[in-house]
Amino acid sequence: MKPHGPIPAGYRADADGMLLIGDDRAERLADLAGDTPLFAYDSAKIAARVAEWRAAMPRAVQLHYAIKANPFAPLLAFIAPMVDGFDVASGGELKAALASGMAAADISFAGPGKRDRELEAAITAGATINLESAGEATRALSIAKRLDMRPRLAVRVNPDFDLKGSGMKMGGGAKPFGVDAEAVPPLVRQVIEAGADWQGFHIFAGSQALDAAAIAETQAQTVALAARLANEIGAAPPLVNIGGGMGVPYFPGDTPVDAKAVGAALGKTLAARDAVLATSRFAMELGRWLVAEAGVYLTRIVDRKTSHGETFLVTDGGLHHQLAASGNFGTVIRRNYPIAVANRFGAEAAETVSVVGCLCTPLDRLGDQVALPRADVGDLIAIFQAGAYGATASPAAFLGQGPAREMLV
Ligand SMILES: Cc1ncc(COP(=O)(O)O)c(C=O)c1O
Structure with a gap:
């Protein structure tokens, strides 16, 4: 098992264990978007970041947003x-x-x-x-x-x-x-x-x-x-x-x-x-400090398989939307981004799995040997810190899978 990054503070589940993004159920946002993968950005979290920055900094200092982040x-x-x-x-x-x-x-x-x-x-x-x-x-x-x-x-x-x-x-x-x-x-x-x-x-x-x-x-x-x-x-x-x-x-x-x-x-x-x-x-x-935590990348599991004893959850997303989470955008050693099963958010981990994307390259790994609750075909994987350098810093045209949907909640 390899650890994953910390889930940002403030994310919680409803009584059914469904991840909430801006008080909306992750599954409902995927329905509204029409399909997965989806980047959902929580506007209240962005506003809270701006307010936190203003409260912390000297009054006279201005805040500029580097829009390359999102x-x-x-x-x-x-x-x-x-x-x-x-x-x-x-x-x-x-x-x-x-x-x-x-x-x-x-x-x-x-x-x-x-x-x-x-x-x-x-x-x-x-x-x-x-x-x-x-x-x-x-x-x-x-x-x-x-x-x-x-x-x-x-x-x-x-x-x-x-x-x-x-x-x-x-x-x-x-x-x-x-x-x-x-x-x-x-x-x-x-x-x-x-x-x-x-x-x-x-x-x-x-x-x-x-x-x-x-x-x-x-x-x-x-x-x-x-x-x-x-x-x-x-x-x-x-x-x-x-x-x-x-x-x-x-x-x-x-x-x-x-x-x-x-x-x-x-x-x-x-x-x-x-x-x-x-x-x-x-x-x-x-850039990222203002918007990264507000974003969640939701991708659906389309296959579950075992190879040589390792369980793979194969999703409809991948590095073509989340290059950074796959470890291929400026990091020397690949480490796991914060990751969860969105419809079992907060549940105890039950198994060690690798979460991969749908691209036919070994680079397309969103979670490497991470401990997660049991998840199956149709379940939703959430990758956090997805509000910055996701959709626009990834090779969306690669292999013709198409871009992810995006939504401000
Ligand atoms: C000139 C300039 N401004 C702003 C940024 C945004 O950085 P960050 O998203 O880490 O805040 C960068 C990032 O490389 C940059 O080069």
């Missing part, structure tokens, strides 16, 4: 009025963000390899472009000139440090993201001299960290770096986007980030900041 249109429309901005990573995400009702001025566009038409779309809309290189700055400025528009430009800084313990490091050393710190002051001066509306800095050091002390240390380094650059430039950045990095517990032994500790430390960091940043606004940019 760009499902109803979810964007729901979260847009609750946060202070969206971060997008492509022209497609920019379109989705604008369609959600988020004001263009509150949208920032980061990401390497922006094409000219994407830069043009952002400038035309009035969104902020987080410049990833000197070359991108030159292209953005010339496009703005052609359009006779004043572009909103910030510079993404490749910091000299990374976020310790993070699952994904976006700073420290050679990186395709951002402009190396020492090259930032001349670039910002060039942007200002060209007449652009300089918006400040974007400094994103890493993501999926659970250690509040490591996040706090990175935030302190980030604010110090912003101050050093601002002093060198001789101008105050209107906004310092200090990145995010708050992760969620996916695996056995993982524990939630202590958001209050992050907020308390950030309050101290900001109170002690260099005078050059006195009038700057600050923002954090979070």
Whole structure:
């Protein structure tokens, strides 16, 4: 038997043992959707996360949602009025963000390899472009000139440090993201001299960290770096986007980030900041921490079989929807995501089984030798932490099984 990750707090069953998602029975949601597999996102859980963040963080800090975590249109429309901005990573995400009702001025566009038409779309809309290189700055400025528009430009800084313990490091050393710190002051001066509306800095050091002390240390380094650059430039950045990095517990032994500790430390960091940043606004940019726990992936068992003594529950889902849960999205060693039998939620484990998907590849494993209550054909498997990097971070076209349904509850 291998352990699985912790079931997120707050999930419960009704008297029949059926998992409830936003007070709705999982089976009823599958019926409403018309079929499985289904991603169900609990809007109340998302709202609660935003409220938890606001209660924990210093008042002046703004909350931006990185829509790459989950760009499902109803979810964007729901979260847009609750946060202070969206971060997008492509022209497609920019379109989705604008369609959600988020004001263009509150949208920032980061990401390497922006094409000219994407830069043009952002400038035309009035969104902020987080410049990833000197070359991108030159292209953005010339496009703005052609359009006779004043572009909103910030510079993404490749910091000299990374976020310790993070699952994904976006700073420290050679990186395709951002402009190396020492090259930032001349670039910002060039942007200002060209007449652009300089918006400040974007400094994103890493993501999926659970250690509040490591996040706090990175935030302190980030604010110090912003101050050093601002002093060198001789101008105050209107906004310092200090990145995010708050992760969620996916695996056995993982524990939630202590958001209050992050907020308390950030309050101290900001109170002690260099005078050059006195009038700057600050923002954090979070994806999965806001939406992952709100999502449950429901997939139905279509076969139960035994091979060489191992029991397999074969489902109608798989890595084409849940690449991360299969262990093939940025993890070195495969470990089990939180998993349960949705229609026997909370029941005692009765057997050790492997839950696999319907793709003909040995990679398609959603639960490896996990202890679960007895489950059979027709029962529903629930995979948790499915609200982020599920539907849109998985190869949905692979083997022609088709995309999963999605629903905001
Ligand atoms: C620039 C940027 N912003 C935001 C995010 C979202 O990270 P997370 O979903 O871990 O909060 C990422 C993730 O890689 C990123 O690269």
